[in-house]
Amino acid sequence: MTPWNPHSWQRFPAQQQPVYDNPSELEGFLARLRRMPPLVVPEEVVRLRSLLAEAAAGRRFLLQGGDCAEQFKDCTPEAIEGKLRVLLQMSVALTHGGRKPVVRVGRIAGQFAKPRSKPTEMVRGQELPSYRGDLVNGLEADPAARRPDPGRMLEAYFHASATLNHLRALTAGGFADLHHPERWELPGGSGEVPAYRRTLDQVRESLDFLEALGGVQRDVLERIDFFTSHEALLLPYEEALTRWIGEDASYYNLGAHTLWVGERTRQLDGAHVEYLRGIRNPIGVKVGPSANPDHLAQLLDRLDPQREPGRITLISRFGAAKIREALPPLLKAVQATDHPVLWSCDPMHGNGTESAAGLKTREFGAILSELRQAFEIHRAHGSHLGGVHIELTGEAVTECTGGTEGLSEEDLAKAYETGCDPRLNGTQSLEMAFLIAEMMRG
Ligand SMILES: O=C[C@H](O)[C@H](O)COP(=O)(O)O
Ligand SMILES: C=C(OP(=O)(O)O)C(=O)O
Numbered sequence: 492m493t494p495w496n497p498h499s500w501q502r503f504p505a506q507q508q509p510v511y512d513n514p515s516e517l518e519g520f521l522a523r524l525r526r527m528p529p530l531v532v533p534e535e536v537v538r539l540r541s542l543l544a545e546a547a548a549g550r551r552f553l554l555q556g557g558d559c560a561e562q563f564k565d566c567t568p569e570a571i572e573g574k575l576r577v578l579l580q581m582s583v584a585l586t587h588g589g590r591k592p593v594v595r596v597g598r599i600a601g602q603f604a605k606p607r608s609k610p611t612e613m614v615r616g617q618e619l620p621s622y623r624g625d626l627v628n629g630l631e632a633d634p635a636a637r638r639p640d641p642g643r644m645l646e647a648y649f650h651a652s653a654t655l656n657h658l659r660a661l662t663a664g665g666f667a668d669l670h671h672p673e674r675w676e677l678p679g680g681s682g683e684v685p686a687y688r689r690t691l692d693q694v695r696e697s698l699d700f701l702e703a704l705g706g707v708q709r710d711v712l713e714r715i716d717f718f719t720s721h722e723a724l725l726l727p728y729e730e731a732l733t734r735w736i737g738e739d740a741s742y743y744n745l746g747a748h749t750l751w752v753g754e755r756t757r758q759l760d761g762a763h764v765e766y767l768r769g770i771r772n773p774i775g776v777k778v779g780p781s782a783n784p785d786h787l788a789q790l791l792d793r794l795d796p797q798r799e800p801g802r803i804t805l806i807s808r809f810g811a812a813k814i815r816e817a818l819p820p821l822l823k824a825v826q827a828t829d830h831p832v833l834w835s836c837d838p839m840h841g842n843g844t845e846s847a848a849g850l851k852t853r854e855f856g857a858i859l860s861e862l863r864q865a866f867e868i869h870r871a872h873g874s875h876l877g878g879v880h881i882e883l884t885g886e887a888v889t890e891c892t893g894g895t896e897g898l899s900e901e902d903l904a905k906a907y908e909t910g911c912d913p914r915l916n917g918t919q920s921l922e923m924a925f926l927i928a929e930m931m932r933g
């Protein structure tokens with residue numbers, strides 16, 4: 492294995508990278524990024540790794556979720572609070588129903604880059620270069636906006652820091668305190684989830700009881716852990732946020748607590764795997780239909796040669812129709828390696844369909860079915876599913892069909908706002924959390 496450094500990935504083929512037309516302009520922005528303060532600190536990264544190790548051992552459950560593509564325009568208090576609120580609500584449902592503490596990780600504060608299936612896309616009859624996330628180009632249907640702009644990397648850094656600053660203020664400032672019912676209400680305009688109201692009442696009663704016994708310290712309830720993640724896709728940006736930490740004699744990516752490598756970029760001899768093998772952060776690996784057992788075993792050896800608990804989360808994303816056939820051989824291959832991975836399920840990316848009107852959508856029932864099968868398959872193979880990875884938002888959008896609100900294909904146009912893939916809305920997300928909690932109990 493050749494020696495690693497933050498730019499050794501440049502010697503390997505890199506998929507899904509934009510081509511910037513002015514290299515010196517690019518270098519100018521990267522130089523500025525390299526001097527910027529980190530967004531997170533190594534202690535937090537290490538803490539997340541230990542929580543993920545506990546999830547891998549079955550003692551916690553990972554809830555990872557947020558937008559498919561964060562957009563700069565959504566860096567608003569309402570949108571950030573909405574996403575945090577729905578993730579907290581889901582984690583109450585999961586902790587209460589699933590009887591396990593939840594590790595909360597947002598796809599947030601940096602989820603700005605998108606891998607795409609094709610280099611161009613049709614927008615209202617016009618063929619344009621594909622939108623690759625606000626980190627790379629603009630969503631506007633205009634060829635000039637679609638040109639890769641290296642200045643967006645600096646903008647992304649500032650939007651990520653503003654988002655994270657607000658998240659930190661909220662989580663440290665009692666936003667998550669269960670004693671404040673108004674902070675736990677469902678967003679206006681969204682449907683009612685009756686199980687949520689009952690759970691909240693039960694949780695509050697239990698808290699009152701424990702407090703009466705003197706058993707819970709208020710500050711424990713007021714402060715919560717919340718971590719950030721994004722796909723490590725645009726490698727020059729990730730390299731610029733990679734920092735040497737002398738005390739650990741290690742490199743960390745301090746642009747997020749954890750990063751994942753996508754289904755399209757996890758080639759064994761590709762630049763993304765080369766980059767990720769050298770950083771100390773916990774790493775997610777998307778595992779979909781193109782994975783095979785040998786490749787996966789080699790990938791684990793490459794990314795986690797020390798077999799360190801908490802280092803690797805394998806995120807399966809096959810689709811409801813394929814998981815039963817595709818997951819077992821991979822599970823067995825991983826078991827044979829003795830790598831102590833955490834298995835999570837992304838029930839979104841294998842269940843995409845297109846509506847008659849040409850909108851990308853996903854059906855609640857298919858998402859649920861993939862999750863149910865994932866739990867069953869793990870149990871049947873002496874493994875366990877320790878987390879879920881979901882594209883969602885707190886807003887009352889209409890992007891996925893189904894759920895108790897009964898959204899149909901015709902409803903999709905009402906509030907279809909995603910920059911890339913369809914997300915569960917606030918109500919659908921919470922409903923899903925209650926159903927997952929039941930699955931956790933078996
Ligand atoms: O989020 C995942 C991918 O970027 C997305 O599913 C790709 O979508 P596309 O097939 O429209 O390019
Ligand atoms: C691109 C993504 O997923 P995948 O790599 O699994 O397609 C994603 O999670 O947004």
Ligand SMILES: [Mn+2]
Nearest residue numbers: 559882911912
């Ligand atoms: Mn997506």
